[in-house]
Amino acid sequence: MASTTTDRLAGVNAGLSSKAPVRVATTTNITLSGEQTIAGVAVVADDRVLVKDNTDGIENGIYDAKSGAWVRSLDFDGAGDVKSGTFVVVATTGLIYRISTADDITIGTTSIAFVLMTVESASAFMVTLLDDANAAEARATLGAIATLLEDTSPQLAGFLDPNGKYVGRDKGGDIASASPLVIDTDGDYFDVTGTTGFSAMTVAANRSFVLQFVAAVPITVGSGITLNNAGSNYTTAAGDIIVCQSTAANTVTGWVVKADGTSLVASASNFEFVSTAAITAVTTIEVNNLAAGFDYIIQLEAFMITDDAQEIWMRFSDDGGISFEAGAADYAWAASGTGIGSGVNDMGDAQIKLGATHTLGNDAGNINTLGIQLVNPNASSENTTTFWRGFVMDGAATPSILNISGGGFFLQGTDAVTDVQFLFSGGSTFKAQGDITVWRRKRS
Secondary structure, three states, X not given: OOOOOOOHHHOOOOOOOEEEEEOEEXXXXXXXXXXXXXXXXXXXXXXXXXEOOOOOHHHOEEEEOOOOEOEEOHHHOOOOOOOOOOEEEEOOOOOEXXXXXXXXXXXXXXXXXXXXXXXXXXXXXXXXXXXXXXXXXXXXXXXXXXXXXXXXXXXXXXXXXXXXXXXXOOEOOOEEOOOXXXXXXXXXXXXXXXXXXXXXXXXXXXXXXXXXXXXXXXXXXXXXXXXXXXOOXXXXXXXXEEEEEEEEOOEEEEEEEOOOOOOOOXXXXXXXXXXXXXXXOOXXXXXXXXXXXXXXXXXXXEEOEOOOOEXXXXXXXXXXXXXXXXXXXXXXXXXXXXXXXXXXXXXXEOOXXXXXXXXXXXXXXXXXXXXXXXXXXXXXXXXXEEEEEEEEEEOOOOOOEEEEEEEEXXXXXXXXXXXXXXXXXXXXXXXXXXXXXXXXXXXX
8 A cells, every 4th residue: 555645734634533544553563664564464665554563652653664764654743643532444454543642642752552443433433523513522522432442341231232143151260169169250151170069159149150060069959059950959970061140149040951961850750860870898878969859769789798797778868968867766667578578577767677687698699789769758748758679698608589579668757858878787888899870750
C-alpha cells in the first residue's frame, strides 16, 4: 500500500478522529529502517505501517516504510495530528486500533499506546461522531468511546445471542476432594482428584460449573447438595461428570452423567447394575449409600474365609455407616435348605446369620456364594426386609455343601437402612478371592 498524502500542508485534512488505512500493524518491537516482514506481510518502500509495539513508546505511530530510515507519515508527524481516541484501520486484517494515551499528545515526545477497537464499536462510534455538531461534541464522543473500550467488567444489556456459535467452558485447576469441596474461581470445569467423600460444597451463588471425577468419591446429599437424578447419596466412578448450578451460596443442585453411559436411575421393572469389586483381605465388606426408593440385590460370589469354623453374618446401619446395629434383639431371621433342615430361626438376634447356625470352612476349595435381596431398605415407613439364597461349605472334617434359603427383618422400628455390612462371627478376614456385585431396581 503506497503512502497516502494526507497532511494539511498538502491540501488534504485527514482530521483527528481517523487516519488513512495502514497496510500492516506491528506485533512486537521493530527497527525503524529497511524493508522487512511484519506479521507475515512483506513490507516494501512507501507502505504505511502502524508501529504500536516498540519498547520506546515515543517511537510508536504511523510510518512510511523506506529502504533506509523510515519516516513518520505526513498525517502523524506534527502538532494537532492526533488526539486520544484517534483510530486507524489495518488493511490486511480489518482490525482497528485507537490511541489510548491521554491528551495532550506531542509526537516525538509523548509515549503513545494503541489498543484494539472492535468493528462493532467503531461502527457505532463513527455514526455518533458524524452526528456531532461541533468539535466539542466530537471530543466528548472520543472520550466516551475510550471509557467504554477500557471497561474491564462490561455488562450485557440483555440476553447473550451466540449467533449460532457455542459458548465453551474454561478448564480450571484440579480440585482435591475434601469436605466441604471448595469450588475454585479459575474456571467452570474442574477435575476432582482423590477419593475423600464430601457432604457440602463451598461456592458462590449463581455459578454454573462441571465436575469430572478421577476416582470413586462418596457424595452425601443434603446440607446444600441435591443430585436430581441420583435420588440419594451417590458414589462416583472414574470419569463420572456432575453438571452443577449453585442456586445460593453453598447450595448446589447437580445432575450426574455416568462415564459408562448407563442410566443412573433404573426403570421400575428392571434391576440396574450399580457396581462390582474384587473381594480383598478385609474383616468386613460394606455396601454403602443405599438410595431411597430402591430394592437391592447384593451378590457375594465365590468368597472364602481365612480362619476355620466361623458363621457369616449381615448387619445394617441407619446412620450412614458410622455404626452397624448389633443389639441383642435388633434382627429376626429364619433359614432352611438341604443340609440345614427346616425351622432354624432366631426371633431376637444381634445379626442376621446368612448361613444359619452353620460355620464356614477355610480349606482349599471351601467356596461360598450368596445372593441377598433387600426390599426397600432406605425407607422410614416400614421395617427393612431381606431374603437370600445360595450355598456355603461348612467347616466339618469332611465338608458339606449347604443349600440355603432364608429371610429376615431389621427390628429397629422403621429406621431407614443406609448401609449393609458382611462379617464373620469370630472376626476372621475374607480371603482375597471372589467379587461383590450390586444391582438395584427403582420401586416406582
